[in-house]
Amino acid sequence: MLLSPATGGNLTLTQRDRRFGYLLTAPGLAVLLVVITFPLFFTVFTSFYDYTLLTPNHDTFIGGENYQEAADEEYLPGSLWVTVKFVLASVVIEFIIGFIVALSLNATDRFKTVYYLILLAPLLINPVVVGLLWRMLLHSELGIVNYAIGLVGIRPVSWLGDPTIAFWTVVLTDIWHQVSFMAILLLAGLAALPREPYEAARMDGASPLRCFFYITLPLMRPVIFVALLLRMIFAIKTFDIVFIMTKGGPGTATDIISYFIYRAAFFGLDIGRASAMAVGLLIIIIVLTALLYRYMRSLN
């Protein structure tokens, strides 16, 4: 056989294709293994040991003690509460704004590409950069925002200094960054909706508002569910913005769980306990992901 490759032997075409596929993906998989799988298992493993930065080794197995300690952590409930508030606030507001934007874009024909580009721009920016950007814009003395509102006579606002305002500042920054994701996901869903039921509904005498509630919403349910869940999963892991903008402060106003864990590890220096909390967070995210996966499978 002229074309028989050196490695081929008497493999079938599919087997050869598959082998070639593995070969091509091997470098990528190797990198993933190193940067994702290894840290993952390391974290789970470490969470059962008394591993601190003073004793950075796996000499002392302590079972569930880290988990116990984490659960007893005085500030953990507060941090969880901040996280829940943050996730709900940002996802709900993103959903409402995203849906309105998607509905209006879906009804537009002209300049669609331009709108898409504008919409996509924030998504292309790294979250760290987003955090830095807004920290500068909102700087209480040097920021342009305070300067601008000063022009119309509003006193400067301490965007990141006041606990309540700082929380909403972070939420709004996250919304600014992520709302496009929601809008584009919902827009894709809207664009894929059949046009005919709307015409039938017009003949049946349904007002636009009724069309929205009786046709659009029910038909969009799967997309809405997926969009909300996806954004929730991402929002729970938010770290960068908080790290850059507030470092969890002022006080514990923006101390969301991922930053809380980070502090336990690198300020509390207790890697074992931080690992235990990280594993807890991982479990929550896995449950949500499983839910998402099950739902998406049930759709087809």
Place this chain on the structure above:
Amino acid sequence: MAEIGLRNLTKVYGQDVTAVDSIDLDVRDGEFMVLLGPSGCGKSTTLRMIAGLEAVTSGEIMIDGDVVNDVDPAERDLAVVFQNYALYPHMSVAGNLSFGLKLRKLPRDEIDRRIAATADMLGIGDLLKRRPRQLSGGQQQRVALGRALVRDPAAFLFDEPLSNLDAKLRAAMRTELIKLHRMLGKTIVHVTHDQVEAMTMGERICIMRDGRIVQVGPPLEVYRNPADTFVAGFLASPPMNLLDARLGGETGLDEVELPPVGLPLLARHKEALQGRAGGAITLGIRPEDLDVEPSAAQHAAMTVTVVAVEALGPEVILVGALPGGQEVSARLESDFAAPAGSEVQLHVDLERLHFFDTDTGRAVTAS
């Protein structure tokens, strides 16, 4: 009950796509009107303008004498059955049927009564709990029809509702729709590009081409007297043979020449063709007016070379070439057989000849 009138109705999409070009049409109260035409001729656009789903560019739509151009679709009291059914995918069959009634705030028991009656009439009583996805094409079609029927509108607009069905179901539904129309006596405008559907269902047919109406009339009349070569070539299958011919003979008006034959002209035809002596003419012969037997009262013979013989079962279509090279189809008895290349003599029914102006394609008739 509703009369529908179209006055100079025009629809231009964007800047320059004229989908419907100033058409005039009157659909009588209780009439079954069929809009027939090839794909893209503007049938759906016309129907959608009547329904109110498409804005009118110019002209008027009248229902019972009132201009309804700016009346909301829901207020026109019309029901549409869409080509792809357009059922509400997330509602059950019962939900689909009741949606419009609920919006109109009918009392619950009235809604139930109507749904039961309609479901009964269409034989979809067992399907009421199902979703459209769980129905076959024919069942969905019935539900779409049912959704129009429960509303009890003044008139129905059908946009090719049968085109997605298989041949057998389509024939059955055709009969059903005719029965339904007879029972309800409501005005129906039915769009189709299927000439069999048009011939069998329509009380009148309106034939459209390129956004214009070419001819309106009862099916048989349109069949017998097509207004131009387009209608002649569109209606019936196989369509009318259209042959390039010339008027000739001693006076130039004695016969129509298809060299080497000359078919004698009847007095009636001579009258109609007055003033065209010796000129070019398009001769129309229906395949059913050609026969191997000299059966017609007035007939003439011509010889064709067999190109193909298509056995359709109850009949045979003979495709033959005239000496001049033009092809003709003839509809013959099912026992006819002849090898390709052989010569066959066909007899033309002279009473049934059609003449069209070669340049304009318009039928030449005594005026």
